[in-house]
Amino acid sequence: MRLDERLSLAYDLYETCALAADIGTDHGYLPLALLSGGKCERMILTDVSPDALNNARGHFALSGLEDRADLRLGDGLTPLTEECGMISVLGMGGKTIRDILLRGRDRIRGARLLLSAHTDLPEVRSAVAELGYHLTKEEPCRAAGRYYLIMKAEPGAESLTEEEIRRGKRVTESESPALAGYLAHRLKAEEAQLRGLRAAPRAEPSALARAEADAAFYRSALKAAEGRRAGKTGQKD
Numbered sequence: 760m761r762l763d764e765r766l767s768l769a770y771d772l773y774e775t776c777a778l779a780a781d782i783g784t785d786h787g788y789l790p791l792a793l794l795s796g797g798k799c800e801r802m803i804l805t806d807v808s809p810d811a812l813n814n815a816r817g818h819f820a821l822s823g824l825e826d827r828a829d830l831r832l833g834d835g836l837t838p839l840t841e842e843c844g845m846i847s848v849l850g851m852g853g854k855t856i857r858d859i860l861l862r863g864r865d866r867i868r869g870a871r872l873l874l875s876a877h878t879d880l881p882e883v884r885s886a887v888a889e890l891g892y893h894l895t896k897e898e899p900c901r902a903a904g905r906y907y908l909i910m911k912a913e914p915g916a917e918s919l920t921e922e923e924i925r926r927g928k929r930v931t932e933s934e935s936p937a938l939a940g941y942l943a944h945r946l947k948a949e950e951a952q953l954r955g956l957r958a959a960p961r962a963e964p965s966a967l968a969r970a971e972a973d974a975a976f977y978r979s980a981l982k983a984a985e986g987r988r989a990g991k992t993g994q995k996d
Contacts, residue, residue, distance in 0.1 A: 776844025836863025
């Protein structure tokens with residue numbers, strides 16, 4: 760089994776622990792890799808879909824690791840009864856992840872979090888802050904022609920500005936080779952939104968100003984990222 764770029768990044772960001780949980784595990788590929796690679800001694804896999812759990816169960820049966828995997832049917836963090844070292848919630852919409860975290864906050868019990876949303880990233884960042892957690896990493900990658908951002912969070916409150924919730928406070932700290940591409944992708948989206956607002960007959964001045972500021976931010980961040988990448992290339996030469 761070979762993980763794609765998104766799950767490979769998630770694997771790399773996982774910390775070694777005795778017990779971890781993967782919420783909405785689907786096929787179970789990430790937990791299977793974490794157990795076989797020795798990053799986790801045991802894992803809890805949860806999903807709301809019986810078919811998904813049966814699919815994951817079949818993969819574990821073939822691997823011979825089924826005695827180290829506890830597959831539980833349930834919604835969000837509800838099936839968790841033990842204290843975990845890490846909890847991953849990947850591959851859902853940002854609003855869904857926010858809801859899972861806040862509804863199940865009493866089940867988190869200080870675990871480090873690994874989060875990746877397909878949409879609505881600000882919803883995830885605001886939920887992390889509401890939990891009294893802070894983001895330590897926001898790492899981009901590209902898989903199957905699409906850009907993703909994987910966030911790592913741990914206990915400890917941190918205040919975020921409105922701009923940091925929208926754009927991410929840690930994104931530009933990433934050393935990922937996918938950073939420039941991710942920033943270019945975000946810039947393209949912001950410029951498209953800005954064109955739409957400028958063409959609108961009654962655009963809200965505050966929305967227009969926000970879009971202009973966000974486009975300027977991504978333009979500047981992209982230039983800096985490309986400069987760092989060019990500098991590294993020059994050093995290799």
